[in-house]
Amino acid sequence: MDTELEINTEGTAAKILVETISHKRFITVWNRQTQFKDGRIIEWDVVGHHTPYPTFVVVFTFNTKTKTTSILKEYAQGTNEIKYTCVAGSVDRRKHQSPLESAQHELSEEARLTGGEWICLLPEGQKDGISELKWGRNRFVPYLCIDPQQDNEPRQRDEEECIQVVNNVEIDDLKRFITKGEMMLPSVQTSWMALEYLSNLGLL
Structure with missing residues (x-):
């Protein structure tokens, strides 16, 4: 049984390598590049409001x-x-x-x-x-x-x-x-x- 994934609520499941803003108006879109522990590097679209937590x-x-x-x-x-x-x-x-x-x-x-x-x-x-x-x-x-x-x-x-x-x-x-x-x-x-x-x- 795979035990690599653990519940994590601290936002540290992957290392963020690069994050840039692709679009910003009412909603912001970020291009986020992350690296998992096994070495895989993945790019994502992340959306949300550009404000401190909680939103x-x-x-x-x-x-x-x-x-x-x-x-x-x-x-x-x-x-x-x-x-x-x-x-x-x-x-x-x-x-x-x-x-x-x-x-x-x-x-x-x-x-x-x-x-x-x-x-x-x-x-x-x-x-x-x-x-x-x-x-x-x-x-x-x-x-x-x-x-x-x-x-x-x-x-x-x-x-x-x-x-x-x-x-x-x-x-x-x-x-x-x-x-x-x-x-x-x-x-x-x-x-x-x-x-x-x-x-x-x-x-x-």
Whole structure:
């Protein structure tokens, strides 16, 4: 049995020999040349945002009285379709003092919610955030917000956002959306982690 590959979350599975920017606008594309331990040298296209980690945040909300969540229907430009998502947004160091503040702002902007009890779901071994995609550079921090309230003065959404808030979503319906492939993957990851956390507390 091959035992060469070990789980590694520190970003050191291969040595980066050369990395140059091929394209940069909203998304940056890097040409990355790496070398594996067996000597193979491979070139890759790596995409992401040219910002420090973590790149973005994702927020799962939970109402302890109704046992429901609020999610979004949101336009996904890559596949040109509408998908279910949790609240999510970038961590902008020019506007946010921390990933938590970014998450709180995004909850107000996108879901029109505020307050609540906040729990960071990021595992200790993933201090830079959870990786979004195999070929992507971006990392995100998952949050759980318990019992947020309606925000009567929500923050303004970005011009390009096309969002519909879906309130009072039953957990069984959420799982059905996930198993039908209708939810974006960072939202799936965050939902699963939040539901595990809530289950362990006996709140589901």
